[in-house]
Amino acid sequence: MVIYALLPACAVSIYFFGVPALSVLLICTLGCVAAEAICCKVMGRKMTLADGSAALTGILLALNLPPSAPWWMSLFGAFIAILIGKQVYGGLGYNPFNPALVARVVLLISFPVQMTTWTAPAPIGSGLDAVTTATPLGEMKTAVMLTGKLPELATSGFSNYLTGNMGGCLGEVSALALLIGGLYLLYKKIITWHTPVSFAGTVIIIGGIFWLIDPTKYPSPLFHLLTGGLILGVFFMATDMVSSPVTDKGMLIFGFGCGLITVLIRLFGGYPEGVSFAILLMNAATPLIDRYTRPKIFGQIEQEAKS
């Protein structure tokens, strides 16, 4: 189901980045499936490929990589996701962190050059050659650091950001395609509104506050929303059930934390993009959130009032 929801985003990324995007997707997906199969075999566990979770992790990982990612890096990431992100904890259901994000961050730290080399979109049939470019968030960070002012791209070009006509990871580019997938998940009741609304809402509000303080230095909430991995994170990464809180209230807190950390990293951190770190940090806080958001059981209110 979740895989279906990601298909529009995959299609858009292949349209803009062509064969390299397709190969990243294939390598990651097959790599994750292979890693899962090997793990199950070696550890003597039941084969769990049929649940589709390994393939999903692969697709999510691919969407978190730049289209120019070399094949060995994609494959390495796939194995990290399944081995370190999931199987060492006991497999599906027991991983404290989102496996795809674990892999992305490992790759980001280990191979910073390959992970931040972006190609400009060259839509199929446009005859354009792939050229190196920067992501809007990256360019903004550089510009703000150098000049203290926002570059022009932070105030215009929003329609390109919406459709995905910009540099970035496979899944960072098309907000619209991701939005369609996300709404499908909501409609099918696979995810609830709590985490996405709270996450995106926090980014809009906190980002908006800074923007109001100094619109020449801080980008608008819309820019925050449409660039980078925010939409992907909001709908597909932060909502991962295994590594996020179980109660509605917990999800709201979780989303708020993700949003806050994302904006802080984007505006003040060393990295241009903070969605992955934000979600991983909040993953770590999940058990704590669960503990403090245990629902009040039926009949407990009066009992407490009485005693």
Added chain:
Amino acid sequence: MNLKTFAGGLHPPDGKHYSAHCPIESCPLPDELIIPLSQHIGAPAAACVAVGDQVKKGQVIADAKGFVSVPIHASTSGEVIAVEPRLHPMGKALPAVVIRPDGEDCWDASLQGADPANLSVDELKDRIRAAGIVGMGGATFPTHVKLSPPEEKKIDTLIINGVECEPFLTADHRLMLEQSERLLDGIEILRKVLGIERTVIGIEANKPDAIEKLTQEGAARNIEVQALEVKYPQGAEKQLIDALTGRQVPSGTLPMEVGVVVQNVGTAAAVSDAIRHGHPLVERVATVTGPGVHAPKNLLIRIGTPLRHMVEQCGGLNGDPAKIIMGGPMMGQTQLSLDIPAIRGTSGLLIFRREDLPTRLEAGPCIRCGRCIGVCPIHLQPTTIAAYARLDMIDEAEGYHALDCIECGCCTYICPATLPLVQSIRHAKGGIMAKKRTI
């Protein structure tokens, strides 16, 4: 219409179309009646007849033992042919009196009806107890106990449970439609016993005909009818009280704590029979339904009727039965044989064939989706309790309020990993209770 309800719950496909339109039919006498001595919550009754005795319909065949217990009666006239353990719906052989009917179906002449207006509250309660009346929604808690709250608990509301939220069951629905006079009379008697006026009948909105009929007929007697959202477990006692009065029964206590007494519609009707005619609880309406029977029906059965006989009255089995459930599909008990008798709490008999049952996938790991938490009407965290139960971490399970679980089964129903959650929680509850007993 403004429908009241509670937080949580779900709506499984209700399957009520099989039998909702079938008028109550009287089930003929079987060849033998197997009447278990344990048909209620509390101490089993003690047999007071012997093999060879001739008994009349309504005659006491087993005496109550203690306050939370009721006597058991012969449900037809005939000869006692055995007093021995027989297979019981609980899943094991338990003491029972077996009667071979003489076909006369002759009432015990000593049973006398009375005008409730001429009886005192204590006399009414004694008659209700002597008639063996228990909660007929399925829990079979002795009714006279519910009607005897301690002095300090002031009761102000009587709730009549006509919700019938269990899928497939239509016995209460038909009873409300066809026997409203009995029901309303019983309610007036219960009201007199409790010394209160305010009475609300709660009915799920999927029974508009019953709601309309009882609203009209109840108005003259100052009995209110409230339509409720169609959602399981709307008929669970505490959820029903919450929906109708906004009061939450404190954890670990009984409804009387919030001034409410709840009685099932079948129980109220049985109270009327007990007082007006002196007739004890020897028969009840049960829905025999499901795709596994040819002609689903609502049957008026004698207590002790073998399930096989009930199925025969409904055109017999349709294909091979794969699952036989006594009660509703959510909380009913799976039966291993059709030779088991129907008892006072038997609200229905459901029969499914292999092809009607979902292919049960092997239970997968919990992916923490939280759906069980969303549907739990008690707002528990079923998956957490179940995980502790699987590890036999009984104290931790208790800390997560395992004992508050009403075992409605919503969690198991909704779990996408098909984990047997309510079953694990039941295991934890058993462990907690066992531990409490040893301390």
